[in-house]
């Protein structure tokens with residue numbers, strides 16, 4: 001193989017997902033040159049196989065459910081979503097898996113693109129294997145930023161890998177709806193895909209090994225989502241371990257063990273939704289003296305390697321597009337400042353530090369009911385040794401919620417620092433509840449005292465009035 005090259009850029013970014021794009025954009029805006037290397041599609045997992053297609057699959061059923069919850073509108077709703085049209089709408093949102101428009105954006109932003117698979121081959125040296133079988137050697141004058149994302153984990157269950165399981169990629173790019181779908185994993189992917197495929201007509205069995213769904217969130221969120229899934233016809237099996245999987249001509253056979261003993265379920269497809277790991281295989285990390293775990297500081301610079309950054313899913317800090325893009329803005333700003341020889345202060349809330357990763361990561365889960373959460377759960381706050389008190393409120397008691405949906409059910413909870421009287425965490429569960437989270441994010445990041453929040457008056461009659469009720473409850 002011939003290695004050609006000699007090209008130099010100020011910054012080389014590996015991976016053109018949302019995070020890599022934002023690192024490159026930030027450094028170019030800061031006056032540096034940048035090349036981004038991408039081996040699949042510009043836009044990454046989020047645009048083509050994750051956030052965008054999953055939300056496109058979920059939204060039609062949510063729109064129908066919204067109408068069904070309002071007397072006077074419900075009678076106009078006949079039947080469920082049209083699966084063929086839903087899949088077509090999803091395909092339109094992912095531009096039929098073409099990245100032409102995102103390539104156009106890179107061009108307009110002044111970011112160079114090289115298609116191929118990149119790996120580190122020396123200090124600030126990257127080799128790109130191009131699709132024509134060639135290889136190019138590139139040099140970064142200032143920094144290399146790894147933004148290679150994450151990969152679905154397929155657990156070591158006998159027969160599972162051989163049974164050709166779906167990962168989230170297969171689910172979000174499905175061209176047909178399986179009659180029977182088994183889902184392993186009760187986290188965000190498992191719950192969202194169970195919601196989507198049940199609405200599209202699959203008989204879904206969701207197998208979770210823990211005692212509840214969405215185990216990283218407040219327990220009441222997982223309980224409400226489990227109830228919602230059961231109401232949608234999903235067979236939710238908690239505390240279940242998959243012991244073996246086998247595929248034959250009739251589909252997939254899954255052996256389970258739970259509190260009631262052993263049993264076998266059958267499905268046309270099995271979706272593995274048991275978490276993700278950083279995509280570092282073949283990246284040449286050994287060249288920088290690194291193992292496969294990338295430890296970074298708050299500017300996302302890799303510990304001990306001053307020219308290397310790891311940003312977004314690949315650093316495993318927060319596997320979310322918005323948080324990865326936030327890291328990208330901090331890392332990009334730090335790269336620009338360091339290139340200019342300016343001091344980069346990484347104290348809390350500096351423009352170069354992704355401080356919010358530690359205290360205020362927001363997440364919206366698009367199940368029915370929706371979940372919006374930010375900051376610490378009560379359990380996390382207690383584990384951190386913080387002085388905790390909590391307030392909760394029934395969202396159905398808020399006038400705006402009652403008007404929004406007949407018989408609205410939902411709940412809100414604030415985790416408070418009992419000494420500083422500031423918010424540490426917030427969780428909202430209910431129809432359209434994820435929209436309530438950003439107010440909590442602002443309060444946490446701003447460390448706004450409850451006494452001052454009292455003056456932030458929510459409009460009547462919006463669901464946001466839950467904030468007033470929570471503050472009233474916090475006054476005892």
Ligand SMILES: Cc1cc2nc3c(=O)[nH]c(=O)nc-3n(C[C@H](O)[C@H](O)[C@H](O)COP(=O)(O)OP(=O)(O)OC[C@H]3O[C@@H](n4cnc5c(N)ncnc54)[C@H](O)[C@@H]3O)c2cc1C
Pocket residue numbers: 014015016017018019020037038039040041042043044045046047049050051052054055116117118119147148149150168172189279282283311312313314318319320321322323324
């Ligand atoms: C089903 C699903 C739904 C999700 N929904 C949401 C959501 O609603 N909201 C949310 O915030 N997050 C969501 N996420 C998480 C979100 O998708 C990720 O956090 C986000 O994609 C991370 O962005 P990234 O740029 O770090 O990585 P990616 O989007 O994975 O992009 C990495 C890019 O790097 C490229 N690459 C990798 N290795 C190399 C190499 N060696 N050379 C060249 N290129 C390489 C890849 O091809 C890819 O294009 C979801 C995830 C899943 C699985």
Ligand SMILES: NC(=O)c1ccc[n+]([C@@H]2O[C@H](COP(=O)([O-])OP(=O)(O)OC[C@H]3O[C@@H](n4cnc5c(N)ncnc54)[C@H](O)[C@@H]3O)[C@@H](O)[C@H]2O)c1
Pocket residue numbers: 155156184185186187188189190192207208209210214215242273274275276318319320363364365366
């Ligand atoms: N709306 C959103 O923001 C959104 C949507 C989807 C995904 N995501 C992101 O993608 C990431 C990955 O999602 P995910 O759901 O795959 O991971 P996850 O970590 O949220 O959940 C994985 C679940 O699988 C379980 N599990 C692990 N190994 C298992 C095994 N061998 N058998 C049975 N269960 C097992 C875990 O206990 C956990 O409950 C998340 O961290 C999330 O941040 C976000």
